Amino acid sequence: MTKKIYYTLTDESPFLATQSLLPIVQAYAKTADIDVETKNISLPARILAVFADKLPAGAVFFGKPVTDDLAFLGAFTQDPSANIIKLPNISASLPQLKAAIAELQKNGYDVPNYPDAPATEEEKAIRAKYDKVKGSAVNPVLRQGNSDRRAPQAVKNYARKHPHSDGTWNESVKTHVSSMQADDFYGNETSITLPEADTFKIEFVSESGEVKELRAAKPLLKGEILDSTVMRMKSLEKFIAEQMEDAKKQGVLFSVHLKATMMKVSDPVMFGAFVRMFFKDVFTKYADLFKEIGVNENNGLGDLFKRLDGHPKEAEVKAAIDAAIAQGPSLAMVDSTKGITNLHVPSDVIIDASMPAMIRNSGCMWNKDGKLEEAKAVIPDRSYAGIYKATIDFCKKNGAFDPSTMGTVQNVGLMAQGAEEYGSHDKTFIATGKGIIRAVNSKGDVLLSQNVEAGDIYRMCQAKDAPIRDWVKLAVNRAKAANMPAIFWLDPNRAHDREVQKKVEVYLKEYDLSGLSISIKSPTDAIFETMTRAKKGEDTISVTGNVMRDYLTDLFPILEVGTSAKMLSIVPLMAGGGMFETGAGGSAPKQVQQFLAENYLRWDSLGEYFALAASLEQIGTPKAKVLAEALDKANEKILDNNRTPERKLGGLDNRGSHFYLAMYWAQELAVQTTDSELAAKFAPVAEALTKSEQEIVSALAKAQGVSVDIGGYYVTQPELLKKWMRPVEAFNRIIDNI
Ligand SMILES: NC(=O)C1=CN([C@@H]2O[C@H](COP(=O)(O)OP(=O)(O)OC[C@H]3O[C@@H](n4cnc5c(N)ncnc54)[C@H](OP(=O)(O)O)[C@@H]3O)[C@@H](O)[C@H]2O)C=CC1
């Protein structure tokens, strides 16, 4: 029977790479009776899916009828045969969402504008649909299992042989992390475990006793952990002002690191507080104008400039902003050549990628002159900031890490069913006045309650019992399989973590742990021990909650192997199937700019190669296993022979690396002796590819160095992509004839 792998079409670099890689994958998989079918979960496809009713019947996007592929895959995760390869996708900030809407409209798709200030019921409905697409809208739907992320041994070996630089560090480095000391999410957290199944609704009770329902009742399962907490806006503003002063005094760059994409409700509001405080006088002086043109600081300085464009007061306001920048502490830059600051776009600086990049750069970020400079990294909430502080302190004391000798850090992350903060969006509210926000059960009893004032950010999180049980199981299994010590990172000072720890202690008793080293430590102790071990070349498994999973699986891969793109990232679905994420990083937008400018794509598809091998293994048929084993060997050859993309024009790029994957994979299939049919099938393919190696690789190289038109950024044209991503007919012919 034909087996199926769903392969996702996403955005930016991984989407471009797919245009070249997928035809190879499909051709090889077909020989084992495996159908690799695409599902489009890109940002534009997701927008079209929610507005399908507004499109004419039979509307087509990227060569296929418009369907809700994310909903399809989300439901499919519950099928025990699910086998999904998931590439990184854009978690859109509002500026990105608006840009994608504009491109769709330009291409004739009649989707509505994003209503900034919805007034009518219709506008509110449109806004609600867009808010579903916004931010991290894909991963929480598909991640119906916990997370197993690690560097494949071959990748680790490669990094040891070809170490990148992790910068230089010593005690004199002025870079540091600054967090609030009170009134943050960390300080205000309360948590309970539900003794019985129940429901909860969220209400605001004003000072005068008026009750307003913020969210209707939703079910709670027995054993579920429920938290509530609040970030006090006035304290946050005061803290930001102090940190600006301090950065200026210390003569370091001022930078802010948040996760406005994944934390799509809370973090843009915090980002907005930074914009408002940095440009306090400007926002006060031009309050009326900003109201008139619809400025919302949560969307950043970039959006403000767009709204000012062509306004009679444009020059005056820009001068005031320039003056504020000149007066304030030096701002960290995203792109100094274009004048794009840390405060321009909420999704430009994303903490999981930005902090490791800074650590690798000896604690430096870019200043306005395009030079590296030490920085203050402001991370307001203390819940997770401590691990970066500990890393920086460790590097100051012990020097930079050395990729040629350091150990590896694997991660087992609690992620399933919207665990913890990453599932909190529908339970996050900005308080509209002074009073109480509370969670109330079916009997009317108050489960959790927080005092709030206008502007405070109230947030509730859930973590269900079954995922926690599954996470403990996964941790024990990984510790056994990898033969490494595993540490649960749980903070005794956090109410939520104390509830989790009670469960972990109970569930660990269900296993025979003899011969294993499994411990529970606070995040600061855990990272210290993990780094001390890594420095000595020793390996450790970090067993963490959802946010730390995200942070650590960029931090350690970037330190160890230079990028998280090369990670194996498996989600064993709780219903029995598997989702294979490719790498643990993002969609690398900077690389798209390079591709468009010079037809050079430096996306490294190694994450895809490893995900594919794991996916084929899961298919499990004898032929699929042969394909998987041959692919494993091909992957090693890719690394041994250095056939991963180089950074700069003129080198082997993404397409060249795909050629070598095809060649090595075919060679391995041709020489294996387990399946003679496959060997016979691939012998001529291997021969043809080997014979044409020089011709194809030099034709791919010759194609580089020109500017590229693919029809748009979000809305691209399939024929144009084919032309640019599969430019060598001789290569295409061999693949298409398999
Ligand atoms: N799983 C998912 O779907 C995820 C999606 N995202 C989304 O991705 C977008 C960008 O995120 P951002 O945080 O900037 O991080 P990215 O990982 O996209 O970019 C940071 C840097 O990582 C390096 N990099 C990442 N992947 C590769 C690769 N395959 N090959 C080579 N280099 C790579 C490059 O760094 P260098 O130049 O230093 O080599 C790149 O400039 C956002 O929209 C975000 O929401 C982010 C994380 C995960």
Ligand SMILES: O=C(O)CCC(=O)C(=O)O
């Ligand atoms: O879903 C997202 O927005 C980002 C996911 C991410 O960063 C990760 O899983 O590492």
Ligand SMILES: [Mg+2]
């Ligand atoms: Mg991440």
